[in-house]
Amino acid sequence: MTVRPDDRLLDGAPMQPLCCRQCGAEVEVRKASWHQTSVQWNAEAVSACLERRASSLGDGSGVFPGCTALRDSIARAALEGVIAVPES
Amino acid sequence: MMVRRAVARASRPSRPMGLDGPAGSRTSYLGELRTRVLKGWVDVTAVEAGNSGVRRIEAEAVPTRYARGWHCLGLxxxxxDGRPHTVSAFGQKLVVFQSGSGAINVLDAYCRHMGADLSKGTIKGEEIACPFHDWRWGGDGRCKKIPYARRVPLRARTAAWTTMEQDGLLFVWNDPEGNPPPPEVTIPRIEGATRDDWTEWVWKEIVVETNCREVVDNIVDMAHFFYVHFSFPTYFKNIFEGHVATQIMKGNGRPDARRPAKAGEPQMLGNTSVASYHGPSFMIDDLTYHYDDMDLKSVLVNAHYPIDGNSFMLHSGIIVQQSDKLSKDAAEAMAQKLGDFILRGFDQDVQIWKHKTRIDNPLLCEEDGPVYQLRRWYEQFYVDVADVKPEMVERFEFELDTTRPVEVWKQEVEDNLARRAAEGRPA
Structure with missing residues (x-):
C-alpha cells in the first residue's frame, strides 16, 4: 500500500510550523476552521513537551490526550492570524 | 442480469485504473469503457460523465503480506477443552492446542511428514499427534517423536507462533520477518477483565468477507457513526502515535433511533468513549454510558485477525462494571444486551462493506476524519521494521469540528420525530 497525501492539505489550508509558548517544541499545525485542529509532532517535539513528560501515560499503555499549553499556543496563534483559519 | 454484472465490473475493475501512468491509462480506460458500451454493458450516461474531470476511484491490490503484530484469537x-482447534489466519491453516503443562501453542496445521492436518489430530501429553502417522509435534514447532521410528529426521521443524494469554484472551504474534515481539509492543492489561466487580466477557465472532482495512478505517470515520450506527457524535478526536491509534468520541442519545426511557427507567443522556488500537488489530474501548442517575462503565474489545486478503474474523468482547446502582445480575444482563447491540453494529458495517469497493484515494471533506494519516500509521505494520518511516509513527492529532454535523443532525433527528408524530407512530 502506497502512503498517499491528504488532498485537503493541498486544496485547503496547509500545515504551518508553530512553537509552543511553554516549552518551545516546534510542531506543524493546521486549522480548517476555528474548531478543527491538526497537529503533527516529531520525536524532538514530543521529548521537549513538559506536560507530556509529566504525564505517566504516553508509554503505549495509555493515551496522552494532548498538551494544554500547546492548545493555548495554537488558539492564540489563530487569533493573532499567525495560523491561518479559513473563513467559513 | 447480464447488465447488472457488467456494470458492477465497470465500477470495480479487477485491475485498478489510473495507476499505470496518467496519459496511457486514461486512453486504455476510455477504450475499455467504449468496449463495454459497444457490448451494451454500461449505460451511456456513465461514459459521458467519464469524459471530463471525473474523480476516479483508485485501489491497489490488497497487500500480499499480513500485518506484524499481536492478534487475538478469542477467549x-x-x-x-483438551482438543486441537483449527484456525484459518494469515492465509494459512493453523492448529491451536493446549499441551499438558497448560501452555497454549499455535503451529502451522500441516504436518511436515505427509501434509495431514494436525488440527484433526489428538493432544498427547505435551505434543500434538498427527492423525495420519502419529508424528508428535511440540509447541516449539519441533518434531519430538515418531513412535514407529528409531530417530526423528533432520529438519523436522514446522512454523510456530509466539502466543500470549492475558485477561482471558489468547493472542498470537504474527511477523513476516520472523522476529519475536519487541518489549515495547504490548497489549495493555484490561483491569476489569480479572476483577470480581466486573462481568465475564460476553464474546462474539463473525467472519467478514472483505479486506480488514475496512474495519480499521472506522476509527477515523465520525459521520458513519450517525448514518450507519444511529449514534450521535458531538466530539471527535484522533491521536496516532507509535503503534497506537486512538479515537476519543463523545455522543448524545438518538431519540429517533432508540425507544425513549419509560417513566421510572434511567434515561440515557450520552456516552464517552476512548478507543485505542494497540497494533494493527486489537482495539480496547473504555466506554462509559451516562444516565441521568448513574454512569455505566464498560470495556469493549474490537479485534480481528485476517483469514486471507479478502476476509477476516471480527471479534467483539464486552465487560460491564457493577455499581451500587447496577447489581451483579443487572450488569450481566447489560453486558448481554450490549453484546447483541454491538453485533447489530457489526452487521450494519457489513451491509456497507459487502457492497462497497476498496478505495485508496477517498475524496474527503473537512468534516471527515484523518483517513490518509490513519493509513500512513497502518502502513507501519505492512513493511519490514527497517522500513518503518518516522512519519508512520510520529504523533499526529486531529480534532474534528463537529459544529456543522451536530447542527444538521439535530435537525434530522427532529424531522424524523416530527414525521413519526404526524404519522401517528410513537417516537
Whole structure:
C-alpha cells in the first residue's frame, strides 16, 4: 500500500510550523476552521513537551490526550492570524 | 442480469485504473469503457460523465503480506477443552492446542511428514499427534517423536507462533520477518477483565468477507457513526502515535433511533468513549454510558485477525462494571444486551462493506476524519521494521469540528420525530 497525501492539505489550508509558548517544541499545525485542529509532532517535539513528560501515560499503555499549553499556543496563534483559519 | 454484472465490473475493475501512468491509462480506460458500451454493458450516461474531470476511484491490490503484530484469537478458555482447534489466519491453516503443562501453542496445521492436518489430530501429553502417522509435534514447532521410528529426521521443524494469554484472551504474534515481539509492543492489561466487580466477557465472532482495512478505517470515520450506527457524535478526536491509534468520541442519545426511557427507567443522556488500537488489530474501548442517575462503565474489545486478503474474523468482547446502582445480575444482563447491540453494529458495517469497493484515494471533506494519516500509521505494520518511516509513527492529532454535523443532525433527528408524530407512530 502506497502512503498517499491528504488532498485537503493541498486544496485547503496547509500545515504551518508553530512553537509552543511553554516549552518551545516546534510542531506543524493546521486549522480548517476555528474548531478543527491538526497537529503533527516529531520525536524532538514530543521529548521537549513538559506536560507530556509529566504525564505517566504516553508509554503505549495509555493515551496522552494532548498538551494544554500547546492548545493555548495554537488558539492564540489563530487569533493573532499567525495560523491561518479559513473563513467559513 | 447480464447488465447488472457488467456494470458492477465497470465500477470495480479487477485491475485498478489510473495507476499505470496518467496519459496511457486514461486512453486504455476510455477504450475499455467504449468496449463495454459497444457490448451494451454500461449505460451511456456513465461514459459521458467519464469524459471530463471525473474523480476516479483508485485501489491497489490488497497487500500480499499480513500485518506484524499481536492478534487475538478469542477467549483462551475456548481452546482449553483438551482438543486441537483449527484456525484459518494469515492465509494459512493453523492448529491451536493446549499441551499438558497448560501452555497454549499455535503451529502451522500441516504436518511436515505427509501434509495431514494436525488440527484433526489428538493432544498427547505435551505434543500434538498427527492423525495420519502419529508424528508428535511440540509447541516449539519441533518434531519430538515418531513412535514407529528409531530417530526423528533432520529438519523436522514446522512454523510456530509466539502466543500470549492475558485477561482471558489468547493472542498470537504474527511477523513476516520472523522476529519475536519487541518489549515495547504490548497489549495493555484490561483491569476489569480479572476483577470480581466486573462481568465475564460476553464474546462474539463473525467472519467478514472483505479486506480488514475496512474495519480499521472506522476509527477515523465520525459521520458513519450517525448514518450507519444511529449514534450521535458531538466530539471527535484522533491521536496516532507509535503503534497506537486512538479515537476519543463523545455522543448524545438518538431519540429517533432508540425507544425513549419509560417513566421510572434511567434515561440515557450520552456516552464517552476512548478507543485505542494497540497494533494493527486489537482495539480496547473504555466506554462509559451516562444516565441521568448513574454512569455505566464498560470495556469493549474490537479485534480481528485476517483469514486471507479478502476476509477476516471480527471479534467483539464486552465487560460491564457493577455499581451500587447496577447489581451483579443487572450488569450481566447489560453486558448481554450490549453484546447483541454491538453485533447489530457489526452487521450494519457489513451491509456497507459487502457492497462497497476498496478505495485508496477517498475524496474527503473537512468534516471527515484523518483517513490518509490513519493509513500512513497502518502502513507501519505492512513493511519490514527497517522500513518503518518516522512519519508512520510520529504523533499526529486531529480534532474534528463537529459544529456543522451536530447542527444538521439535530435537525434530522427532529424531522424524523416530527414525521413519526404526524404519522401517528410513537417516537
Amino acid at each position: 483462551s478458555a475456548g481452546f482449553k
